[in-house]
Amino acid sequence: MPTDLNFIDTGGDDTPLVIVHGLLGSADNWRSHLKQWQRRHRVIAVDLRNHGKSPHVAGMSYDAMAEDLLAVLDRLDVKRAHLLGHSMGGKVVISLARLAPARAASLIVADIAPVAYGHDHDNVFAALRCVEAGEPTNRREADALLAEHVEESAVRLFLATNLERDDAGILRLRIGLDEIQGDYETIMGVPAGAGAYDGPTLVLRGDQSRYVTDEMLPVLREVLPQAEIQTLKAGHWLHAEQPAAFQAAVNGFLDRVEG
Known part of the structure; x- marks a missing residue:
């Protein structure tokens, strides 16, 4: 049974941009970006389980979090969406795209790779x-x-x-x-699903971050073979450190995808 997530929905009839925050984040962290992107797209930002205003429930598996996100799309009658996830949220959107590829119009993965990480929290x-x-x-x-x-x-x-x-x-x-x-070990593990998501994909990474190193790129390309990789002058919170560059990269990618 999926968790009933809290979310922000700007409304609209176009293919929405869905934003998924990282560990210990929330939809509220993305409000300044929402104000900009809602001029171009319908935008939906969620609070993942145990975050923001969403319920506290046991289990942080990527299967479960992808199911939660799919339930939001179903509730809003969204057939396909552009999925943007930062850090842990990036693994959630990769999981959804692998488990239900027909629902992903494209992926934007911000400073995370589909690999297991060590303890650093x-x-x-x-x-x-x-x-x-x-x-x-x-x-x-x-x-x-x-x-x-x-x-x-x-x-x-x-x-x-x-x-x-x-x-x-x-x-x-x-x-x-x-x-x-x-369930921290699960959070630091690999995304759910198997095989590759071969739809349009943008991976944004920070040049001062160690979350998407060059050594990780072969594994990343196995999972996201169509990935276009852009590096911003930032650390892990690149959307907060370089908001204008981050928005420009996302906007340019969506313009190319939507043609």
């Missing part, structure tokens, strides 16, 4: 647990708690987007942290 999880235990009442207190484990201010600002105030005035995590940590 221990400090992030520790920071979030610190906030959980510290029960901050304002953003300054929350940032100080996050800073005990995360040095980079940009990362702390990103993590703080997962905080919301409860009735007692305490800033609480809105993510399903227990569920995410409980």
Whole structure:
């Protein structure tokens, strides 16, 4: 049974652009891009399970998350969509395209490869647990708690987007942290499905990121043989670091696909 995801839908009759965030992200992180892209396309941005305003449920397999996303498309009567996913969201859209290729008009994969990665979120999880235990009442207190484990201010600002105030005035995590940590090995693993998705594909990577290295390209091309690879001057959060270049790359790709 798929999870009933929260989503933002700008509306329209054209083939939509569906946006899928990465680990610990949400649809809200993409609102500035939505404002730009909705001038050209119908845009749908989802909160994956255990993220944003979507339900907290056990299991973070890519089969399950692809099924959740397909259920959104079915609910909105969307037959085909351009699928854009960043990081973990990139693996979700690759999974959907492999499992249900007829539903994918094209793929845009942002700074992720269809490979298994090692552990590199221990400090992030520790920071979030610190906030959980510290029960901050304002953003300054929350940032100080996050800073005990995360040095980079940009990362702390990103993590703080997962905080919301409860009735007692305490800033609480809105993510399903227990569920995410409980299936972290699966999240870091390979996408679901088998074989290749041979539809039009754009892979965007950051030149300062290690998530899509040259050594990973042979495996990437086995799964995404039509991939056009573009490198932006950015790190892993390339859509936030280089928003104009990111939008231009996506727009140019969609123009070519839609002819």
